[in-house]
Amino acid sequence: MGRINNSIVKLKSQIAACTRIFTVEGILDYSGHVSARLPDNSGFLVQSKHCSRAELTPDDLYTLDFEGNIVDGPTSGNSFPVDELFIHSEIYKTRADVNSILHAHPEVSIIFTVTEGAELVMVRNHGYRWRNGVPIHPDNAHINTSQLGRELVKTLGDCNAALIRAHGIIIVAEDVPSLLIDGVHFINNAHTLLEVLKLGRPKPMTDSELDIFEQRLSRPSHAIKLWKYYTGRARKDGIIPQDWDAEAHVIQKGRAK
Numbered sequence: 562m563g564r565i566n567n568s569i570v571k572l573k574s575q576i577a578a579c580t581r582i583f584t585v586e587g588i589l590d591y592s593g594h595v596s597a598r599l600p601d602n603s604g605f606l607v608q609s610k611h612c613s614r615a616e617l618t619p620d621d622l623y624t625l626d627f628e629g630n631i632v633d634g635p636t637s638g639n640s641f642p643v644d645e646l647f648i649h650s651e652i653y654k655t656r657a658d659v660n661s662i663l664h665a666h667p668e669v670s671i672i673f674t675v676t677e678g679a680e681l682v683m684v685r686n687h688g689y690r691w692r693n694g695v696p697i698h699p700d701n702a703h704i705n706t707s708q709l710g711r712e713l714v715k716t717l718g719d720c721n722a723a724l725i726r727a728h729g730i731i732i733v734a735e736d737v738p739s740l741l742i743d744g745v746h747f748i749n750n751a752h753t754l755l756e757v758l759k760l761g762r763p764k765p766m767t768d769s770e771l772d773i774f775e776q777r778l779s780r781p782s783h784a785i786k787l788w789k790y791y792t793g794r795a796r797k798d799g800i801i802p803q804d805w806d807a808e809a810h811v812i813q814k815g816r817a818k
Contacts, residue, residue, distance in 0.1 A: 568600045573619035574807040575737040576606055580617045581800050582791050583665065588744050589614045593665035593729065596649040597737050599624070604632055605653055609640045619805070627654050629707070644705045651710030652717065652733060659733040661740040666729035669751045674726040681724065682765040684754050687746035689771040689778075693720045701727040722747060738788035738809040739780070745787065785809045 576595050583589040593614065596607040604626040608614075612621040623634030623642045627650050631642065649662050673681040674697050681695050682688075698716040700709065704725075713731070717723045721743070723731045732747055734740035757763045788809035795801045 569606075570619070571806050571808070572597050572600070572737070573606060573622050574805040575809075576608070576622060577617045577619050578792055578795065578801045578805060578807040579737050579741050580608065580614050582741060582795050583663070583744060584615045585795065585798075585800055586745065586748070588663075588667050588748055589665050593663070594643050594645070594649075595737070595740065596662045598653055598660040605649055607642055607646055607649055609635055610643045611640070625650065645703055647707050647710030648704045648713060648731065651707060651714045652731075655714045656717075656733065658735065661734050661737045663732040663740055663744050664729060665732075665744070667748055667751075669748060669755060670724060670730045671727060672755070673751070674724045674728075679758075681751060682754065682763055683750060683771070684757055684763055684765055685746070685750045686766065686770070686774040687742075688750055688766050689775040690721050690743055690746070692768065692771050693718075695722050695724055696720060698723055698725045698731075701725060736784075738784045741791060742784050742787045745791075 576597055580589060580595045583593075583595065589595075591614065594608050596605050598605050604624055606622045606624055608617055609621050609623060621635060624632040625642060625646060626632055629642075629646050629650050634640075634642070645664060648664050652659055652662055670681065673679045683691055696716050696718065698713050700712065702709075704710055704713050713723070713725075717731060717733070721733055725731065730747070732740065732743050734743050754763060792801065792807055792809075796803055801807070
């Protein structure tokens with residue numbers, strides 16, 4: 562029990578740190594959320610609705626079961642989980658390879674859902690994570706029921722990201738540090754593609770190019786490297802407290818690449 566409790570403490574710190582870093586990077590703003598599956602697979606952690614993403618703390622996180630019921634969390638009378646908790650619950654119920662999820666609303670990605678003929682293709686090497694494509698979910702409203710969550714899951718399929726038309730993005734990963742690097746790389750790719758379109762036709766990465774890059778990359782080491790960089794910089798700049806236990810860990814074998 563002690564090991565599980567320690568793991569949850571670390572996980573809460575990682576979610577809060579990742580959320581604050583995404584805010585600094587412009588990936589999150591006043592809305593959006595990061596979640597993580599509990600170590601015992603009994604549910605997941607996600608933040609309260611009205612807490613500032615820029616100031617999120619581990620104590621602002623709710624523990625929910627996969628039906629969206631509150632197991633534990635803030636006790637303030639005017640506090641409750643995010644409305645779109647069903648994005649997280651339904652993906653976790655369907656995708657055993659997913660242990661952390663980001664929902665955000667970065668404009669650079671939304672552009673590709675509202676421009677005729679535009680497609681968010683992979684033009685940078687870390688695009689191997691999205692080689693299966695980035696489908697666009699047609700319902701632009703809030704995903705605030707389990708049924709709407711299941712419809713989003715159908716759109717996502719076995720992909721590691723999806724766009725929601727005129728709304729935002731979904732990114733899934735095997736743990737919180739990996740979610741952080743995927744969020745950074747996904748948005749970097751969108752920015753690069755937007756610049757490419759100013760010059761001419763994009764030249765997307767080929768499957769063979771993505772294969773070569775993925776084969777030579779140690780994803781666990783890369784996740785730890787970038788996690789240390791971003792959390793270290795955030796600590797130095799006072800974005801996250803020095804005493805948060807948010808150290809990255811080696812990704813377990815058997816989880817998704």
